[in-house]
Amino acid sequence: MPMIVLFTDFGSDGPYVGQMKAVLAQQAAPETPVIDLLHNAPRFNVRASAHLLAAYISAFPADSVLLGVVDPGVGDPQRKAVAINITGRWYVGPENGLFDVLAARAMAAQEKVTCWEITWRPENLSNSFHGRDLFAPVAARLARGEMPPGVQIDWPVSVAAANDLPEVIFIDHYGNAITGVCARNLSPTACLNIGEQIIMRENTFCKVTEGQVFCYKNANELMEIAINQGNAAHELGLSIGSRIGIHQ
Amino acid sequence: MPMIVLFTDFGSDGPYVGQMKAVLAQQAAPETPVIDLLHNAPRFNVRASAHLLAAYISAFPADSVLLGVVDPGVGDPQRKAVAINITGRWYVGPENGLFDVLAARAMAAQEKVTCWEITWRPENLSNSFHGRDLFAPVAARLARGEMPPGVQIDWPVSVAAANDLPEVIFIDHYGNAITGVCARNLSPTACLNIGEQIIMRENTFCKVTEGQVFCYKNANELMEIAINQGNAAHELGLSIGSRIGIHQ
Amino acid sequence: MPMIVLFTDFGSDGPYVGQMKAVLAQQAAPETPVIDLLHNAPRFNVRASAHLLAAYISAFPADSVLLGVVDPGVGDPQRKAVAINITGRWYVGPENGLFDVLAARAMAAQEKVTCWEITWRPENLSNSFHGRDLFAPVAARLARGEMPPGVQIDWPVSVAAANDLPEVIFIDHYGNAITGVCARNLSPTACLNIGEQIIMRENTFCKVTEGQVFCYKNANELMEIAINQGNAAHELGLSIGSRIGIHQ
Numbered sequence: 146m147p148m149i150v151l152f153t154d155f156g157s158d159g160p161y162v163g164q165m166k167a168v169l170a171q172q173a174a175p176e177t178p179v180i181d182l183l184h185n186a187p188r189f190n191v192r193a194s195a196h197l198l199a200a201y202i203s204a205f206p207a208d209s210v211l212l213g214v215v216d217p218g219v220g221d222p223q224r225k226a227v228a229i230n231i232t233g234r235w236y237v238g239p240e241n242g243l244f245d246v247l248a249a250r251a252m253a254a255q256e257k258v259t260c261w262e263i264t265w266r267p268e269n270l271s272n273s274f275h276g277r278d279l280f281a282p283v284a285a286r287l288a289r290g291e292m293p294p295g296v297q298i299d300w301p302v303s304v305a306a307a308n309d310l311p312e313v314i315f316i317d318h319y320g321n322a323i324t325g326v327c328a329r330n331l332s333p334t335a336c337l338n339i340g341e342q343i344i345m346r347e348n349t350f351c352k353v354t355e356g357q358v359f360c361y362k363n364a365n366e367l368m369e370i371a372i373n374q375g376n377a378a379h380e381l382g383l384s385i386g387s388r389i390g391i392h393q
Numbered sequence: 394m395p396m397i398v399l400f401t402d403f404g405s406d407g408p409y410v411g412q413m414k415a416v417l418a419q420q421a422a423p424e425t426p427v428i429d430l431l432h433n434a435p436r437f438n439v440r441a442s443a444h445l446l447a448a449y450i451s452a453f454p455a456d457s458v459l460l461g462v463v464d465p466g467v468g469d470p471q472r473k474a475v476a477i478n479i480t481g482r483w484y485v486g487p488e489n490g491l492f493d494v495l496a497a498r499a500m501a502a503q504e505k506v507t508c509w510e511i512t513w514r515p516e517n518l519s520n521s522f523h524g525r526d527l528f529a530p531v532a533a534r535l536a537r538g539e540m541p542p543g544v545q546i547d548w549p550v551s552v553a554a555a556n557d558l559p560e561v562i563f564i565d566h567y568g569n570a571i572t573g574v575c576a577r578n579l580s581p582t583a584c585l586n587i588g589e590q591i592i593m594r595e596n597t598f599c600k601v602t603e604g605q606v607f608c609y610k611n612a613n614e615l616m617e618i619a620i621n622q623g624n625a626a627h628e629l630g631l632s633i634g635s636r637i638g639i640h641q
Numbered sequence: 642m643p644m645i646v647l648f649t650d651f652g653s654d655g656p657y658v659g660q661m662k663a664v665l666a667q668q669a670a671p672e673t674p675v676i677d678l679l680h681n682a683p684r685f686n687v688r689a690s691a692h693l694l695a696a697y698i699s700a701f702p703a704d705s706v707l708l709g710v711v712d713p714g715v716g717d718p719q720r721k722a723v724a725i726n727i728t729g730r731w732y733v734g735p736e737n738g739l740f741d742v743l744a745a746r747a748m749a750a751q752e753k754v755t756c757w758e759i760t761w762r763p764e765n766l767s768n769s770f771h772g773r774d775l776f777a778p779v780a781a782r783l784a785r786g787e788m789p790p791g792v793q794i795d796w797p798v799s800v801a802a803a804n805d806l807p808e809v810i811f812i813d814h815y816g817n818a819i820t821g822v823c824a825r826n827l828s829p830t831a832c833l834n835i836g837e838q839i840i841m842r843e844n845t846f847c848k849v850t851e852g853q854v855f856c857y858k859n860a861n862e863l864m865e866i867a868i869n870q871g872n873a874a875h876e877l878g879l880s881i882g883s884r885i886g887i888h889q
Contacts, residue, residue, distance in 0.1 A: 146671070148666055148667075155566065156565065156567075158405040158406070158433050158566070158654070159566045160445070161565075162429070163398070163430040163431065164452040166426075167396065167428050167453050167457075170426035170428060175424050175426075176424075176671050180662050180663050180666060183659065184654060188567070204773070205660075209663075222599075273609070273611060277612065278612070317652065317656070318650075318651065318655045349769050351718075362768075364767035364774070365656075403814065404813065405653060406652075406654070406680060407681075408678060408693070408811070408813070411678040412700040414676050415676050415701050418676060424672075436815070437870050520857070521846065521857070521859060521860050525700070
């Protein structure tokens with residue numbers, strides 16, 4: 146039984162996620178788990194969101210269906226609706242770059258990436274809530290093992306999209322600053338710097354004293370800047386988009 | 394299989410929703426979906442909440458059971474517990490006006506509205522958490538197709554409750570200001586104004602340039618004030634209760 | 642069918658809860674309810690969290706499995722992973738004091754408390770996200786009625802851990818200040834004080850006028866300080882850890 150995983154910028158406490166889940170509850174098989182991965186993906190920032198999604202999705206089963214909506218161009222009729230299969234997992238959403246990092250990395254690894262443009266449209270399609278009206282029904286259908294009406298298309302993803310993003314891409318609840326730098330691309334002794342400030346590297350929180358700034362490979366294998374029992378983003382003045390350096 | 398839909402002012406991140414869901418998980422049929430529609434309904438503002446609920450509920454199936462608690466008079470023993478059937482859908486909660494907009498509109502459309510006062514009481518009824526102790530068990534029972542002990546009562550809803558509310562009734566995660574004005578009651582060329590400022594109308598976000606203020610019919614058919622890639626509530630100084638004008 | 646109840650400081654809107662739920666959805670029986678009790682447990686404050694958990698857990702069924710992670714010492718390899726059975730209910734998490742209040746009270750009441758150190762480790766164990774990698778699989782297993790590999794250990798809980806905590810232990814969405822004082826330990830006429838200020842006691846909100854400060858036994862049987870239709874924490878300058886007095 147596949148699960149449906151939600152990744153949006155809708156906000157977790159507003160009225161949008163529930164409406165989308167009502168569609169999924171009606172149209173997916175009743176026992177399909179629907180999991181909220183993130184509903185505060187960086188707003189209007191598809192690039193940071195794409196790097197976050199690429200890191201987080203590996204925590205989910207290989208046959209998950211990912212429904213992803215982070216869209217600065219809401220309601221653009223020119224924008225295609227796509228269902229992309231990357232290494233066996235389905236990704237559904239607007240074609241706007243959210244899946245590019247994943248796809249470019251899969252292609253670089255010689256894995257299979259295929260893209261369908263979804264031509265199916267619901268009877269009632271609002272101008273502004275395609276997540277509910279279009280993408281949720283498509284995700285439900287894919288989770289049932291059916292292919293919605295569509296045509297396979299070429300999908301020219303830039304090779305450069307596979308590269309790390311040396312920026313802060315998320316600030317979590319603790320104030321930890323997650324970067325778009327994959328730990329596997331660094332030497333084990335490399336650390337990060339913010340301008341002139343070198344951020345020492347440790348394995349985890351309990352290795353540093355309270356109040357100490359450090360960076361570490363987080364549980365999704367991204368380099369993250371934290372303060373033990375403190376708020377790194379606040380203390381260091383970091384926000385989404387802050388540039389990060391790599392100090393070999 | 395009906396779904397149970399939750400609409401409260403409990404806050405989505407506090408300890409109240411989970412306690413209510415534990416009751417539903419035990420007392421409803423195991424496969425009943427429980428969907429969070431909203432847990433930050435306008436606090437102490439039943440009127441704005443009633444207009445929001447009236448707009449959002451149509452996104453849910455006709456046989457849903459809506460459990461709604463937005464209550465400035467928590468724990469008032471004089472307040473009746475009601476289960477109201479409006480056009481086939483059940484609404485459960487305190488009798489305090491939250492369902493009046495829906496009921497008045499249904500009555501105006503000659504649809505069937507019946508109201509039961511719930512006389513059943515649980516063995517343990519706290520003074521302040523009727524959502525968990527009283528309304529959740531009633532909603533679970535209705536979702537199982539059973540009627541909890543109660544008596545049918547007259548329910549004198551004011552005809553005026555059907556009217557639009559020309560105010561901001563919700564500010565969403567993006568800063569969009571949702572009004573209590575139904576788009577269907579406006580001419581297609583009418584737009585909104587805030588004091589002297591006329592807000593131009595468009596179909597959706599991609600029709601306006603970045604930073605532009607506009608209003609549009611949102612996906613729940615309410616008029617909404619937004620800024621493309623900006624925060625309208627912040628820029629325009631809007632909050633729940635701000636008066637809105639209609640500019641024909 | 643037991644339910645799995647989540648109590649963490651992960652934040653309800655970040656990317657951590659979903660990853661943990663994906664593990665539970667795969668490893669627990671498909672129909673097992675997973676309920677979010679709290680994801681903003683007082684950060685780095687295991688003591689306040691332990692008192693909150695002790696109050697809230699009684700709203701959940703006796704055979705629930707509680708997965709609790711509030712951990713200032715994340716990733717400490719010296720810290721044991723434990724599964725503690727207190728009066729028939731399982732508690733899973735790091736051994737750091739989160740379950741001490743519950744255990745000490747159960748022992749004082751001559752109820753059965755047994756503790757297992759979990760020796761099982763997953764193939765892939767991150768340094769910083771034991772909630773997902775270690776505790777979620779253990780909770781899923783216990784919910785299936787299986788015991789993960791472990792050894793029973795003595796668990797020397799201080800008798801004093803059973804005592805009330807006369808402090809604010811949580812501020813809810815309304816600004817109500819929840820204290821670690823159990824109402825059953827007060828005489829019916831006792832009330833609270835904050836420094837010199839005596840806080841009058843009432844049964845519930847509708848007994849006091851709008852804007853009135855009062856305290857009452859909340860629906861989880863803790864003494865709580867509130868203002869009818871107002872924000873008590875803000876008005877009174879209360880935060881987690883603020884000392885509270887008992888005025889007999």
